[in-house]
Amino acid sequence: MLEQIDLSTVNWARAQFALTAMYHWLFVPLTLGLTFLCAFFETIYVKTGKEEWKELTKFWMKLFGINFAIGVATGIILEFEFGTNWANYSWMVGDIFGAPLAIEGIVAFFLEATFFAVMFFGWNRVSKGFHLLSTWMVAIGSNLSALWILVANGWMQFPTGMAFNPDTARFEMQNFFDVVLSPYAISKFTHATTSGFALSSFFVIAISSYYLARRRHVKMAKRSIAVASVFGLIASLMVAFTGDEAAFIDGKHQPMKLAAMEGLWDGQKNAPVVAFGIVNGMKEPGDFQDPFVVEFKIPGLLSLLANRQAGSFVPGINDLVFGNKDYNITGVTDMIKKGKRAVKYLAEYKAAKKAGDLTKASNALALFNQYKDFLGYGHLDSPKEAVPPVSITFYSFHIMAAVGTGMIIIFLLYLFFTAKGTIERNTWLYPIGILFFVLAYIAGEAGWVVAEVGRQPWAIQGLLPVKVARTDIAPVNVKLTFFMFLITFTLLLIAEVKIMLKQIQIGPKEVK
Amino acid sequence: MQSNIGSNKGLPGRIVEFYVQGMKSMGLGKTLWKIIAIKLFIIFFVFKLFFFPDMLDRFFHSDAEKAEHVSQLLVSPGLPTQGINQQQILQQRR
Structure with missing residues (x-):
């Protein structure tokens, strides 16, 4: 098994990016959601004037502060990796990413940095109203920061609002609003932030459940659960809704990813969702092997998810690789031919321009423009390259979807027993609440695996494969920094967990 | 305050x-x-x-050089995987 893994530089660079992004995502979702929970708690304090709510707010704010401090700047490493491991990609997207990332920096600095200080230093030193405003601004600011990063990611999934400049070899922004309001940008932002809200709600529920189990800080724990279960339930329903939207736009713009998510090799009408399945990892495009060792299907559901039309046709991996004339699907095989033409005419354009033959250059450019949308396919050696790792995508998607469904049920149970006033008696629910905090993290990471592994081999969908995007540096350099990050981030994570656990052990200040 | x-x-x-x-x-x-x-x-x-390090900054001194380098990769499918690295390209171009 291990000998089948290709340990070339590009895969080490991919692994390093995945490692740093996944570690970064341990800190980010908690920041996104806990800020809003702190804002809710503080709003209740300001409305009621009860000191218990103030101490409760300060406790959760302290845990938020720990997470924020340990997590801050872990994302900057991803930008370092762009310049070193993905230099060609960085050059090509610089014009697109410049604006969103600059806005992110400014928003993060002015909103978060300014109001963050008031939030932590301002108790009893600024008015209640101004302190509350600051807490809300930190919540909004941190989520707005995420927006710009996710806009950049959305553009990689669905490059829009740009034109390729063959003279500079860069994608240049033509319409800022097309980039910001692209369906992928909106989908990424809403799905990622709401999943962060749900995870943070489980964070509050898990710690509160621990207190209830230990009969400590009971009043505070019950109040925290009441707010977190409402917020979590709304968030988890939104996660489901935005997830459905994500699948729908994948069906339109990234059908290969959707097919891999469901292990659908041969397209069909009334396509099923596989509720549970064991994938045949040896299956390849065009062969006659069964795609699953075991599978339990829900007929017709994938057609509904992908097209919002019962009984409709959903293309499978084979249709997308080899084409399907019946449904007017152009296969990767044909796209590669068009891509090779794009590459050829781009080369002719560059050569003619260098030679000063403007007529020939103009003709070559006109031909290039006919095929430029297939530029990335010109770099694929075989149609199989356009198929993402099906097993990883399938399992990640199903883990995410299963946990997402479970989250709704658990939030409902916590809310039900809280409303009934019996949450203290239903101790069986506490370990499940704690478990779901861990599962929510796994689901969040799995979601990113689906989003990114499921669209391989592309750095920019259809336009730039990772093998061209990467820098040709020696694998040993990437390996070295991979393990350096692994050690550094693991130490940071241990530090966070230790400090968190100590503060949880101390607990909130009791009001007499 | x-x-x-x-x-x-x-x-x-x-x-x-x-x-x-x-x-x-x-x-x-x-x-x-x-x-x-x-x-x-x-x-x-x-x-x-x-x-x-920023690899393009390290090996190329102007935007025109960087554009030329990336263009070269775009019109030569397979080039980056054939062991030709930035340094070698730079030496060839010199």
């Missing part, structure tokens, strides 16, 4: 005082700031300086 309303200092002075007093009164925050400082040092002075 409630407690500073009676202060004779102007707004900038009151803001500085707000931060200074806040920093001084930190408990757990001091530990977190130490972690942040160590982390930022590792990230910017170790990782960035020694391990994460």
Whole structure:
């Protein structure tokens, strides 16, 4: 098994990016959601004037502060990796990413940095109203920061609002609003932030459940659960809704990813969702092997998810690789031919321009423009390259979807027993609440695996494969920094967990 | 700012005082700031300086050179995987 893994530089660079992004995502979702929970708690304090709510707010704010401090700047490493491991990609997207990332920096600095200080230093030193405003601004600011990063990611999934400049070899922004309001940008932002809200709600529920189990800080724990279960339930329903939207736009713009998510090799009408399945990892495009060792299907559901039309046709991996004339699907095989033409005419354009033959250059450019949308396919050696790792995508998607469904049920149970006033008696629910905090993290990471592994081999969908995007540096350099990050981030994570656990052990200040 | 309303200092002075007093009164925050400082040092002075150079900046001196290099890769499918690295390309071009 291990000998089948290709340990070339590009895969080490991919692994390093995945490692740093996944570690970064341990800190980010908690920041996104806990800020809003702190804002809710503080709003209740300001409305009621009860000191218990103030101490409760300060406790959760302290845990938020720990997470924020340990997590801050872990994302900057991803930008370092762009310049070193993905230099060609960085050059090509610089014009697109410049604006969103600059806005992110400014928003993060002015909103978060300014109001963050008031939030932590301002108790009893600024008015209640101004302190509350600051807490809300930190919540909004941190989520707005995420927006710009996710806009950049959305553009990689669905490059829009740009034109390729063959003279500079860069994608240049033509319409800022097309980039910001692209369906992928909106989908990424809403799905990622709401999943962060749900995870943070489980964070509050898990710690509160621990207190209830230990009969400590009971009043505070019950109040925290009441707010977190409402917020979590709304968030988890939104996660489901935005997830459905994500699948729908994948069906339109990234059908290969959707097919891999469901292990659908041969397209069909009334396509099923596989509720549970064991994938045949040896299956390849065009062969006659069964795609699953075991599978339990829900007929017709994938057609509904992908097209919002019962009984409709959903293309499978084979249709997308080899084409399907019946449904007017152009296969990767044909796209590669068009891509090779794009590459050829781009080369002719560059050569003619260098030679000063403007007529020939103009003709070559006109031909290039006919095929430029297939530029990335010109770099694929075989149609199989356009198929993402099906097993990883399938399992990640199903883990995410299963946990997402479970989250709704658990939030409902916590809310039900809280409303009934019996949450203290239903101790069986506490370990499940704690478990779901861990599962929510796994689901969040799995979601990113689906989003990114499921669209391989592309750095920019259809336009730039990772093998061209990467820098040709020696694998040993990437390996070295991979393990350096692994050690550094693991130490940071241990530090966070230790400090968190100590503060949880101390607990909130009791009001007499 | 409630407690500073009676202060004779102007707004900038009151803001500085707000931060200074806040920093001084930190408990757990001091530990977190130490972690942040160590982390930022590792990230910017170790990782960035020694391990994460901007590769195009290192080998090419102008945007035109960088554009030419990336264009070359775009019109030569398979080039990056054939062991031709930036340094070799630069030497060839010279």
